[in-house]
Amino acid sequence: MQASRTSYDVVIVGGAVVGSSTAYFLATNPDFTGSVLVIEKDWTYQRCATALSSSSIRHQFSNAINVKVSQFGTEFIRNFKENVAVDEDTPEIGFHENGYLFLAGDERGAEVLRRNHETQVACGADVSLLDPEKLAKRFPWLNVDGLTLGSTGERGEGWFDSVGLMQGFRKKARSLGVEYIEDELVAVNRRGDQVVSVTTKGGQTIGCGTMVNTSGTNGRHVARMAGLDIPVEPRRRSLFVVDCRTPLEGRVGLTIDPTGVFFRPEGKFYLMGTYPKHDPEVDPNDFEVMHEEFEEEIWPTLANRVPAFEAIKVVNSWAGHYDYCTLDHNVILGPHTEVKNFLFANGFSGHGLQQSPAMGRGLSELITYGGFRTVDLSPFGYERVAANRPFLEDAVI
The missing domain is CATH 3.50.50.60 (FAD/NAD(P)-binding domain)
Incomplete structure (x- = not known):
């Protein structure tokens, strides 16, 4: 062309x-x-x-x-149709505003969440800190053993197309x-x-x-x-979509275990992964899924954190890349x-x-x-x- x-x-x-x-x-x-x-x-x-x-x-x-920067991103996404309208076919991008849930497993992690919370609130972000008792009450699907603190976004956070x-x-x-x-x-x-x-x-x-x-x-x-x-170098990350025998009840946000392993709802399924902390620089054309990462780290970690995830089945997976600033x-x-x-x-x-x-x-x-x-x-x-x-x-x- x-x-x-x-x-x-x-x-x-x-x-x-x-x-x-x-x-x-x-x-x-x-x-x-x-x-x-x-x-x-x-x-x-x-x-x-x-x-x-x-x-x-x-x-x-x-x-x-x-x-x-992300607050502006949320504002843009909320007004997406008006911002990009060309004709009547402007797509919906399905903003699911369920928030993020960061979890701390020791006092050092809790202090990081508190420090970050001060920064976030000073910028006008709507974020709440929750002790283990409040976490258990608000998220009954969550195993709070070993947790010291959680931080959840009340508005403006979630996922979309x-x-x-x-x-x-x-x-x-x-x-x-x-x-x-x-x-x-x-x-x-x-x-x-x-x-x-x-x-x-x-x-x-x-x-x-x-x-x-x-x-x-x-x-x-x-x-x-x-x-x-x-x-800047390419770092590979694998993502896995799983079916769970027992769906989680109530509000489920993008939940990050203290290990960095995370999950979020994906329609009737759940999307799981972890940040690319193990993989060194890779060929940007290498899209091989790291299935061993799921078996050895992601599933065991999340089955402990969310008991319902003991019975899950992978229905889809793919690998992508971060352009990672070292x-x-x-x-x-x-x-x-x-x-x-x-x-x-x-x-x-x-x-x-x-x-x-x-x-x-x-x-x-x-x-x-x-x-x-x-x-x-x-x-x-x-x-x-x-x-x-x-x-x-x-x-x-």
Whole structure:
């Protein structure tokens, strides 16, 4: 597929949820009047992180900026149909606002929840701390043995249709003049400290005023095409959908055991997994499911935490990837310190889907105004990478 022009004001490399959010916010910003091209190598999106994620959003972070970023994400999702409406076929994305439930198994973990709770409440998040007695009363399906504290989101947290969000961004952006092509980047062409063009596998060399790297687990590869580097690597995560003989009664949120193993409802089933703490860097094209992780860690842990899960059967499974920032588990966002028209949006470490509305808006502000106008996202900038100065996020699942 060929681009219709030889040059664009903005070229976005990667058309999944973060790239399409950036395109959407540029297209809907009345102060931006430039041309935008999105290059996506696979329009089926079957193996993008967006489609293979756990499709959730939370306000329970340790870092105040991450709380504010996801609060905007919730606001956008709640008003999704109005935000992306093109015609009567605008999809529902089914926001299940059941909250997250973080559990602590010792006093150290409880102190982390208390500290994070102070940050979250200061940002206006509706989050409650529950001692074991309150946990048992509110969640009768939960085994509270060994727990010291729980933290649950009362509003604004839950799960939704991840592909629906991405397609909503994409459809609206295209309706407003953003051009998408299905092709793969093979070169980023620089002249000194400027990116001047990109070359695709299809044989086109396309000029660009600004390039945005939203290519997920290929983000470091794309950066290296420009002679740049970032501390981001693909980490595999396997997810399992199970049928439970005895359905859980009452409210069931996305529940995170102190070990990091988690589950949430998925229709009449349950989705289970753990964060990629064991797996080293992997080939971004490796989608082999780690079934041994389910048998040896996920099932035993959750059968102890939720007695009903002693009798479950796996009905589906898949593997996806985090673009994992090894510096501090936070996204690298904004321009390179020397190559100013190369913008990063890489290293989301599992938060990209829920952060996509705010990050797309922030990138559009950088491109249009030269700085952030809503939430100040500058602490996520590349400068911290150059200085080896982590901007930590502790609550990674």
